[in-house]
Amino acid sequence: MTGLVDAHCHLQLVAEREGDGAVAGALERAALAGVEHVVCAGLNLEDSDRCRVIAEAHSGVLFTVGWHPHEPRSPGAAELRALEELLRHPRAVGVGEIGLDRHWRAGYHETPLEVQRVSFRLMLEMARDRSLPAVVHDREAHAEVLAAIDDVPGVRGVMHCMSGDAEHARRCRERGFLISFAGNVTYRGSDVIRAAARSVDAEGYVVETDTPFLSPVPHRGRPNTPAHLVATVAALAELRGRPAAEVAAETGRNAHRLYSLGSTGPLGA
């Protein structure tokens, strides 16, 4: 396969856990698997800046600047200015991840919905004002996420790690959002997501790993890595009844359009 784009991953977490050498190795394996670009998604100001460092060190790596719904408070004025400043970087291609998450668990995620709503709104407005795609995290919050998007007319972007059904995918498409499928589309019990993957139009979807999370079958249970994108592409190809090369080409093209990747050089260049 060629021309693959990992539309959403967190190489900065790989760097934190295993060091810079692990990132270089992961990118080499990704290039061998046919991945040409990876988009590293930031979780807050410092984390987004770590994505910048990785993008500067490796061709083919782009990054987004975000404020994740798990962040315990909303960005203040100085932080918003710093986030906007980071967005001026030539390798910055979007605002995210941002969104809403109603999957609370003590010690894992305890941020009240009201705090999340304020953060999401501020960041959606930033995306719209800069004409950059919003990279949206939606966990168990489909209706709330669509309502928040409707409150910021003109914003567009991508629903990362799609977890909704075909009807939800259609509603996202109506709002100019792309659907990003992750490794969970290969899991048992994901029939709803698989139905969404079958239904979405050829211009409407991209594929991601969300590295180091959500390894697709047959890698499930081990940390994810951008090279595993191939397994998710194969699953999507089977679901859609199309050749894997076609899914690779479509998702690559869509990711290029979404993030305006233009002539950015590929991995390993």
Ligand SMILES: [Zn+2]
């Ligand atoms: Zn997420």
Ligand SMILES: [Zn+2]
């Ligand atoms: Zn993510």
